[in-house]
Amino acid sequence: YALSAAIPAAIDRGEFFLDYQPLTSLRDGTVLGVEALVRWRHPELGILGPGRFISLAEETGLIVRLGGWVLAEACREAESWSGGPTPAPFVSVNLAVRQVHRPGLVQEVRALLGRTGLPPERLQLEITESTMMSTAEEPVQALRVLADLGVRIAIDDFGTGYSNLAYLRDLPVTELKVAGEFVTGLRAPTVDPASRTDERILASLVSLAHALDLTVTAEGVETAGQADRLRAIGCDAGQGWYFGRPGPADRLLGRAPALS
Ligand code: G
Ligand code: G
Ligand code: MN
Ligand code: NA
Numbered sequence: 001y002a003l004s005a006a007i008p009a010a011i012d013r014g015e016f017f018l019d020y021q022p023l024t025s026l027r028d029g030t031v032l033g034v035e036a037l038v039r040w041r042h043p044e045l046g047i048l049g050p051g052r053f054i055s056l057a058e059e060t061g062l063i064v065r066l067g068g069w070v071l072a073e074a075c076r077e078a079e080s081w082s083g084g085p086t087p088a089p090f091v092s093v094n095l096a097v098r099q100v101h102r103p104g105l106v107q108e109v110r111a112l113l114g115r116t117g118l119p120p121e122r123l124q125l126e127i128t129e130s131t132m133m134s135t136a137e138e139p140v141q142a143l144r145v146l147a148d149l150g151v152r153i154a155i156d157d158f159g160t161g162y163s164n165l166a167y168l169r170d171l172p173v174t175e176l177k178v179a180g181e182f183v184t185g186l187r188a189p190t191v192d193p194a195s196r197t198d199e200r201i202l203a204s205l206v207s208l209a210h211a212l213d214l215t216v217t218a219e220g221v222e223t224a225g226q227a228d229r230l231r232a233i234g235c236d237a238g239q240g241w242y243f244g245r246p247g248p249a250d251r252l253l254g255r256a257p258a259l260s
Contacts, residue, residue: 004056011069015041018073019246023092023217023239026231031253033090033124035239036074037246038066054096063096068108070094075116075123077249082122084253090152092124097131100139109146120150126177127153129161140170147172154217159205168212176209178202180220180240186229203233210234 010016020034040048057063071093078091099105113120125146131139147153154175155168159182167173182205185198202218209216218230221240230238244252 003053004060004062007057007062007066010040011066016069017041018070018077020249020252021239021246022244022252023237024243025237026227026235030086031089032237033092034252035092036070038070058096058098061098063098064102067096067099072112075112075118078122079116079118081249081253088122090122090124092126092154094126094156100127100131100142101136103138106142106145109151110149121152124152124154126156128156129158132167132171133162143171173214175215175217176205177217177219178205183218183220183226186226199229199233202235206234
């Protein structure tokens with residue numbers, strides 16, 4: 001909790017930063033989007049990953065403040081990626097349950113898009129299945145308004161959480177991000193039966209997604225073999241160490257850091 005209580009001052013001191021990990025097309029290898037992953041450059045503890053502070057921030061409610069900073073920083077950085085030879089990737093931002101349930105999300109996002117000039121189509125919001133567990137109408141309404149603006153909505157860690165699929169009917173979802181645990185075991189299908197089951201689950205999720213006009217990104221792709229199997233299944237995009245580790249946007253987009 002001490003760590004959590006230090007978050008607001010750390011935001012003010014500029015100790016947080018974002019790394020980005022590519023979401024790569026399995027068809028042609030282009031970087032379709034990048035996921036923003038928050039890190040804390042802590043003066044005493046060194047660089048802390050989200051595993052060290054996100055759940056604490058969720059418990060204490062400070063995630064609303066931190067998540068607001070992440071959204072603003074992601075929009076600000078992503079706006080600067082346009083103007084290159086290829087279409088600029090969208091930026092995909094994780095939203096905690098509380099961020100989606102709190103009134104004011106729509107206004108916050110609208111204001112950010114206005115202020116930064118980032119086109120709404122270049123922002124993707126990643127929500128988890130647990131965000132949709134409550135029967136509250138407000139989050140659904142907020143996400144509908146955002147989707148109407150053109151913002152992309154992705155379901156993160158799909159297939160590992162709440163399995164009531166009714167929200168897929170009620171929500172304007174753009175993309176399913178399939179949890180890496182189904183990808184980890186993917187091997188040549190003859191090698192082991194568990195791998196065959198993972199592959200069948202993945203294939204079913206891909207056909208569900210495509211039947212609903214959603215795209216599918218598989219997470220946790222670590223090998224060329226896994227990428228090949230996913231392509232064969234019809235998965236649209238992959239994310240994972242095989243395509244690129246999280247890192248600074250400049251490195252990821254193959255650009256020299258801007259002079260400033
Ligand atoms: O970077 P790393 O692989 O350690 O990320 C671990 C998890 O932390 C990710 O799966 C993601 O869901 C979560 N995470 C990363 N950045 C953010 C963020 O800005 N907000 C929220 N709510 N979760 C994040
Ligand atoms: O939002 P989400 O929790 O899915 O964020 C992705 C998390 O998974 C990050 O913590 C990231 O560091 C981690 N990760 C990204 N690529 C890989 C990968 O290829 N393999 C494994 N094991 N973890 C990964
Ligand atoms: Mn995510
Ligand atoms: Na995920």
